[in-house]
Amino acid sequence: xxxxxxxxxxxxxxxxxxxxxxxxxxxxxxxxxxxxxxxxxxxxxxxxxxxxxxxxxxxxxxxxxxxxxxxxxxxxxxxxxxxxxxxxxxxxxxxxxxxxxxxxxxxxxxxxxxxxxxxxxxxxxxxxxxxxxxxxxxxxxxxxxxxxxxxxxxxxxxxxxxxxxxxx
Amino acid sequence: xxxxxxxxxxxxxxxxxxxxxxxxxxxxxxxxxxxxxxxxxxxxxxxxxxxxxxxxxxxxxxxxxxxxxxxxxxxxxxxxxxxxxxxxxxxxxxxxxxxxxxxxxxxxxxxxxxxxxxxxxxxxxxxxxxxxxxxxxxxxxxxxxxxxxxxxxxxxxxxxxxxxxxxxxxxxxxxxxxxxxxxxxxxxxxxxxx
Numbered sequence: 001x002x003x004x005x006x007x008x009x010x011x012x013x014x015x016x017x018x019x020x021x022x023x024x025x026x027x028x029x030x031x032x033x034x035x036x037x038x039x040x041x042x043x044x045x046x047x048x049x050x051x052x053x054x055x056x057x058x059x060x061x062x063x064x065x066x067x068x069x070x071x072x073x074x075x076x077x078x079x080x081x082x083x084x085x086x087x088x089x090x091x092x093x094x095x096x097x098x099x100x101x102x103x104x105x106x107x108x109x110x111x112x113x114x115x116x117x118x119x120x121x122x123x124x125x126x127x128x129x130x131x132x133x134x135x136x137x138x139x140x141x142x143x144x145x146x147x148x149x150x151x152x153x154x155x156x157x158x159x160x161x162x163x164x165x166x167x168x
Numbered sequence: 169x170x171x172x173x174x175x176x177x178x179x180x181x182x183x184x185x186x187x188x189x190x191x192x193x194x195x196x197x198x199x200x201x202x203x204x205x206x207x208x209x210x211x212x213x214x215x216x217x218x219x220x221x222x223x224x225x226x227x228x229x230x231x232x233x234x235x236x237x238x239x240x241x242x243x244x245x246x247x248x249x250x251x252x253x254x255x256x257x258x259x260x261x262x263x264x265x266x267x268x269x270x271x272x273x274x275x276x277x278x279x280x281x282x283x284x285x286x287x288x289x290x291x292x293x294x295x296x297x298x299x300x301x302x303x304x305x306x307x308x309x310x311x312x313x314x315x316x317x318x319x320x321x322x323x324x325x326x327x328x329x330x331x332x333x334x335x336x337x338x339x340x341x342x343x344x345x346x347x348x349x350x351x352x353x354x355x356x357x358x359x360x361x362x
Contacts, residue, residue, distance in 0.1 A: 012196055021183040030187055038196055045200025046207065103178050122172055123179045153175055 008048045011057065012041050019065060025119045026069040028104055036072070040064040062124065063134045066116050073112040099157070106156030110149050117142055118149040261347025262310065264288060266337050267296060271308055271317070274333030276326045281306075289349030308334050310346050 016037060023033035043064050044051060051060050107115055113135065120131045121142070131146075132139045268288075272281050282299040290296050294311035306319035308330065315335035317327045338344075 009197075016196075017186075017189055020189065021186060024183055024186070025179055038199055041196045042199035042203050045197060046204045099178070100182060103182055107182075118175075119179070122175050125176075150172060150175060153178070157174065157178055 005048060007052065008045060012044075015058070015061070016041070019061065022062070022119060022124060023065055023069065025107070025123050026066070026116060027072070028108055032072070036065055036068045039068050059130070059134060062120070063136075066120070066134055069116065070112055102156055102159070103153070106153050109156075110152060111145075113137075114145045114149045114152075117145040118153065121146045122150070261290070262338055262341055262344045264290070264296070266341055267308065267310075267334060268298065270333045270337035271298060271306065271330055274330040275306075276322070276329075278302075279321055279326075287349075290346050292348045294346040306330070310334065310338055313343070 019037045019040065020030075020033050023036040024030055027033055027036065040061050044057070044061050051057055054060075107118075110118065116135060117131060120126045120134055121128070126134065128139045128142050128146075132142045135142070268281070268284065275281070280301040282301045285299070288296070288298075293309070295307055295309040298306045298308065300306055300319065300321055302321060304320050306317065306322070308317045309315065315331040315338065317330040317334065319327065322330065
């Protein structure tokens with residue numbers, strides 16, 4: 001791989017783990033998250049010189065990641081199916097509080113674009129404008145989607161008791 | 169503390185149990201290489217498509233069968249010696265126009281040809297009668313490779329000059345035979361009577 005620019009290697013090594021966590025919050029599956037990150041970084045690899053010259057590498061990769069997730073979700077054979085009941089529900093012995101399962105279920109219950117808004121706004125800590133740019137939508141849409149998604153998650157967390165100071 | 173800190177904390181808890189990363193970035197680079205190669209292949213295919221379509225079109229386009237041209241006999245050099253009048257309706261004898269022009273030029277001053285009759289033609293003995301403007305007629309003759317001219321208005325030398333001019337024109341035309349005209353209309357057989 002002598003053709004690979006060294007600065008791309010450094011960037012990929014530095015950002016891969018963070019991108020992977022974002023991808024997991026988007027899709028809820030570590031394996032699919034790895035695929036999404038690989039796709040995004042592979043796309044970045046092809047356009048590395050141009051994107052780096054533009055100086056906005058992070059927003060570019062983030063947008064590719066979100067687009068990849070939304071594209072995966074649009075496919076009929078997508079690997080994640082949002083259901084009211086998770087197929088494998090952990091028992092109380094394995095996970096005493098069950099908050100993780102509740103939160104995963106709550107995230108899966110969000111619309112894909114709504115979920116992307118929540119993850120970008122409250123995990124990536126992007127501003128409304130940055131989130132709108134990453135998703136290619138209006139700031140008003142981001143605000144309304146974030147508000148509804150946040151309310152949905154809070155309801156789920158309140159039901160599980162995680163917001164009353166219980167360990168998450 | 170931000171008002172949505174609770175949600176941030178919950179999201180952080182979800183990724184807390186992150187499994188180990190696949191080692192190295194080689195897989196990403198390989199995937200990137202494959203993607204770039206696919207892009208080049210697509211671009212190459214797009215560029216080659218019109219070229220291939222053109223080649224196919226040229227191959228399919230009907231062209232004259234080479235066997236037809238090769239089956240034709242080679243052009244014979246003797247074709248150039250064929251009489252150019254062959255196959256035409258033109259007479260191959262000494263043209264009347266050439267004879268009249270040669271005679272008119274050779275006539276001495278004061279002697280000119282009158283208006284030529286419509287039935288002007290060579291006679292069977294190779295003579296041609298031309299009316300003169302001053303009256304009378306000039307008879308020229310081409311026979312046995314020689315020419316002669318006689319008219320009451322011409323002296324001997326003048327007649328010889330006319331004969332020489334006629335012979336020059338006749339030889340310039342390739343010494344063609346003197347072709348008498350077809351029988352006159354009155355001599356033609358009456359087809360209706362038959």
